[in-house]
Amino acid sequence: MKNVAVIPGDGIGPEVINATLEVLEKVSPKTFNFQSVSMGGNAIDKYGEPLPAESLKICQNADATLLGAVGGPKWDNQPPENRPEKGLLGVRKGLKVFANIRPAKIFAPLASACPLRKDIADKGIDFIIVRELTGGIYFGKHESFTTPEGERAARDVMEYSEHEIRRIAHVAFKMAMGRRKIVTSIDKANILTSSRLWRSVVEEVAKEYPEVKLNHLYVDNASMQLIRVPSEFDVIVTENTFGDILSDEASQIVGSIGMIPSASLGEDNRGLYEPIHGSAPDIAGQDKANPIGTILAGAMMLRYSFNMSTEADKIEHAVDEVLREGLRTGDIYTEGTKLITGSQMKEAVIAKL
Numbered sequence: 001m002k003n004v005a006v007i008p009g010d011g012i013g014p015e016v017i018n019a020t021l022e023v024l025e026k027v028s029p030k031t032f033n034f035q036s037v038s039m040g041g042n043a044i045d046k047y048g049e050p051l052p053a054e055s056l057k058i059c060q061n062a063d064a065t066l067l068g069a070v071g072g073p074k075w076d077n078q079p080p081e082n083r084p085e086k087g088l089l090g091v092r093k094g095l096k097v098f099a100n101i102r103p104a105k106i107f108a109p110l111a112s113a114c115p116l117r118k119d120i121a122d123k124g125i126d127f128i129i130v131r132e133l134t135g136g137i138y139f140g141k142h143e144s145f146t147t148p149e150g151e152r153a154a155r156d157v158m159e160y161s162e163h164e165i166r167r168i169a170h171v172a173f174k175m176a177m178g179r180r181k182i183v184t185s186i187d188k189a190n191i192l193t194s195s196r197l198w199r200s201v202v203e204e205v206a207k208e209y210p211e212v213k214l215n216h217l218y219v220d221n222a223s224m225q226l227i228r229v230p231s232e233f234d235v236i237v238t239e240n241t242f243g244d245i246l247s248d249e250a251s252q253i254v255g256s257i258g259m260i261p262s263a264s265l266g267e268d269n270r271g272l273y274e275p276i277h278g279s280a281p282d283i284a285g286q287d288k289a290n291p292i293g294t295i296l297a298g299a300m301m302l303r304y305s306f307n308m309s310t311e312a313d314k315i316e317h318a319v320d321e322v323l324r325e326g327l328r329t330g331d332i333y334t335e336g337t338k339l340i341t342g343s344q345m346k347e348a349v350i351a352k353l
C-alpha cells in the first residue's frame with residue numbers, strides 16, 4: 001500500500017480533493033491508503049493552530065502528500081504567525097520540498113480559453129515553471145518596527161544561500177534535458193544582490209549541462225515576454241516570490257488557474273502535490289469548482305512519487321477527452337461548450353478511466 005497524507009484544507013479544497021481521491025481509486029484500486037490531515041483554517045478552528053505537530057508528522061511519514069487549498073476570509077484577522085498560509089509554508093518547509101514544478105500547457109480543446117491573440121497561441125504554449133519553494137522572502141525575517149521618528153515600518157528579507165540556488169538550478173536543467181533544452185532563469189539582478197548571486201550560481205550549474213541553452217531575464221521583462229512570445233519558453237527557473245507571481249500569469253495564459261497542478265519535490269521521492277489555485281471561498285460548497293487542477297496533481301503524484309506513469313497518462317488522457325467533448329466547469333466555459341458542475345466533471349473523468 002502507498003501511504004498518502006491528504007490535506008483537504010478549506011473552501012473548495014475538500015471538494016476538489018474528494019474528486020481526486022475517487023479518480024485515484026478508480027485508476028488504481030486498492031493501491032492507496034489515504035490518511036486525512038487537518039491543516040489550514042480548519043485546523044485553527046479545531047486545534048487553535050494552522051499546522052498541528054501531529055499533522056506535519058503524518059505528512060513526513062507518508063510516501064506523498066496531496067493538498068487541496070487553504071485559507072479564507074474567516075481567518076483574515078488571525079495574527080500573521082497563525083494564518084492558514086503559515087500552515088502551508090510549514091508543510092512545504094517541513095517536507096523540505098524546495099522545487100515546485102508548475103506546468104503551463106495549452107490543452108488543445110481549451111485553446112479558445114486562451115486570452116492571447118490567436119497567432120501567438122497557435123505557436124504552441126508548453127513550458128514549466130520551476131519555482132524555488134522553501135527560501136526567499138517567504139522564509140526570510142519578517143519584522144514590524146517603529147522608526148526613530150515614530151513612524152510604523154516593516155521589512156521582509158529576501159535571502160538565498162548558494163546551496164539553495166544550486167539544487168533548484170539542477171532540477172531545472174535536468175528537466176530541460178528531457179524537453180527542448182532551454183532554461184530561462186528569471187531574476188532582478190539589476191537591483192537585487194540576492195539575484196546577482198542567483199545568476200552567478202545558475203551560470204556555474206549551467207556548465208554541467210552544455211547541451212542546454214541558458215537565458216537570463218529580468219522578472220519585469222519576463223512577465224511581458226510570457227504574453228508576447230510564450231512559445232519560446234521551455235523551462236523557467238526562478239526564486240519563490242517571482243515564481244508565485246509568474247505562475248499565476250502563466251495559468252491565465254493557458255486558460256484557467258483551475259487547470260494547473262503542481263508538484264513540490266525535495267531530495268527524495270516524497271513530494272507534495274497541489275493545484276496552484278487557492279481556496280476560492282466565494283464558490284465553496286456550491287459544486288462549481290473545477291477539480292481538474294487537483295486531479296492532475298494526483299497524476300503528477302503517480303508519476304513522480306510512485307513511478308506509475310501508465311496510470312498518470314491514463315488520467316491525463318481522460319481529462320483531455322472530457323475537454324474534447326466540450327464539458328466545462330464555469331472557469332473554463334466558453335460559448336458553444338457545455339457547462340457542468342464540479343462533481344459532473346469528476347464523474348466524466350472517471351467514466352473515461
Ligand code: IPM
Pocket residue numbers: 071085088244276278
Ligand atoms: C501558491 C499560493 C501560496 C503561495 C499562498 C496560498 C501562500 O499563492 O501556492 O502559489 O504564495 O505560495
Ligand code: MG
Pocket residue numbers: 244245248
Ligand atoms: Mg500563488
